[in-house]
Amino acid sequence: MAVFTEVSRDEATALLRRLGLGTLTDMAGITGGIENTNYFVSTERDGQRHDYVLTLFERLSFEQLPFYLYLMKHLAAKGIPVPAPAADDRGEILHRVQGKPAAVVDRLRGHSELAPDASHCAQVGAMLARMHLAGQDYERVQPNLRGLAWWNETVPVVLPHVSAEQANLLRSELAYQNHLAQTPAYEALPRGPIHADLFRDNVMFDGGQLSGFFDFYFAGCDTFLFDIAVCLNDWCIDWASGCADAQREQALLNTYEGVRPLTAAERQLLPAMKRAAALRFWISRLWDWYLPREASMLKPHDPTHFERVLRARIQAL
Structure with a gap:
C-alpha cells in the first residue's frame, strides 16, 4: 500500500x-506495500465514527x-x-475515482x-482452511496473475x-517449477480461490x-x-536465516488440517510449494526494487530476504 494517486478530500467526500x-472526518495515506493507492478514511454517521479503507487500483483493470x-x-x-466492499444504491461495489477503479x-x-x-x-492456519472451504462454491474464475506464467x-x-x-x-528454480507443474502429482492438487499474499501485515489481531x-x-x-506455502514462508521462519521455525510451522499445519486435511499429493509436494512461494516473492521484489514506480511513501521491500528463504528451502530437502 502506498500513494501513487493523490485523492483530494472533496473527491473522497463525494464518494x-x-x-x-x-x-x-479524517483521511490519511497508508504507507507500506507497493501495488495500490490506499487511504484510511473515517466518517461520522448517526453520531458515530466509522472507519474504512479507500483503494485506487493502479495495475488491476476494471x-x-x-x-x-x-x-x-x-x-x-x-x-x-474479511473487509466487505461498500455498495452504492444500485448495488455496485466497484467505483471510479480520477478515472481509476476504486473501492x-x-x-x-x-x-x-x-x-x-x-x-x-x-x-492463521485454521482460518486459512475455513477460507479455502468457504470459497469452493465461488462462481467467478480468474487465474493467479502472479503465478507461473508471470x-x-x-x-x-x-x-x-x-x-x-x-x-x-x-533460472534453475524456474526450470524446476516449470517441470513440476507438468507432473501428475501437481495436477492432483486441490484448487480454488486463494489469497496468495497472506503475509503477517495482511492479518489483524484484536x-x-x-x-x-x-x-x-x-x-x-x-x-x-x-497459499499454505506463502503463509509458512512468512509466518513460520527465522527472519535472519530464512530457515523454518518447526514449532510455528507445525502449529499452522495442525490447525489447518483440523479443518481441511491435506491430501497425499499435498503432503508430497509441500516442500516444492515452499520453494515456489519463495521464488514468486523473490521475483516480484527484484522487479519492484530494480524497476520501481514513482509514488508518495513508496517503500519497496528488500529482495534478498526471499533469496535467503529460497536457498534455505532448497537446502532443507
Whole structure:
C-alpha cells in the first residue's frame, strides 16, 4: 500500500456520501506495500465514527477487479472475517475515482502481529482452511496473475540486474517449477480461490484473537497448497536465516488440517510449494526494487530476504 494517486478530500467526500457511509472526518495515506493507492478514511454517521479503507487500483483493470471484490463479499457472507466492499444504491461495489477503479471496504479492528508466536500461527492456519472451504462454491474464475506464467515473463526482465550466481539460481528454480507443474502429482492438487499474499501485515489481531484477513488483490484460482506455502514462508521462519521455525510451522499445519486435511499429493509436494512461494516473492521484489514506480511513501521491500528463504528451502530437502 502506498500513494501513487493523490485523492483530494472533496473527491473522497463525494464518494463516501454516494455510498451512504457518512461525512468524511479524517483521511490519511497508508504507507507500506507497493501495488495500490490506499487511504484510511473515517466518517461520522448517526453520531458515530466509522472507519474504512479507500483503494485506487493502479495495475488491476476494471475487468479484473470484480473477481477480487465479489470474492471478499462472498467470503464475508460465509462468516470469514474479511473487509466487505461498500455498495452504492444500485448495488455496485466497484467505483471510479480520477478515472481509476476504486473501492471502499470496512477497516478491520486490531493490528498486525509482526512477531508471531505459535498461537498466532495456529489461528492463521485454521482460518486459512475455513477460507479455502468457504470459497469452493465461488462462481467467478480468474487465474493467479502472479503465478507461473508471470514468473516466466518476469525473470528475463530482472536477470540483467542480478549477479551471475543469483541468475543461475533464478533460472534453475524456474526450470524446476516449470517441470513440476507438468507432473501428475501437481495436477492432483486441490484448487480454488486463494489469497496468495497472506503475509503477517495482511492479518489483524484484536486482543490476541484473529480479527480478519485483508488485501485480497493478489487473489486468484490456484492450488490451496501454494497459499499454505506463502503463509509458512512468512509466518513460520527465522527472519535472519530464512530457515523454518518447526514449532510455528507445525502449529499452522495442525490447525489447518483440523479443518481441511491435506491430501497425499499435498503432503508430497509441500516442500516444492515452499520453494515456489519463495521464488514468486523473490521475483516480484527484484522487479519492484530494480524497476520501481514513482509514488508518495513508496517503500519497496528488500529482495534478498526471499533469496535467503529460497536457498534455505532448497537446502532443507
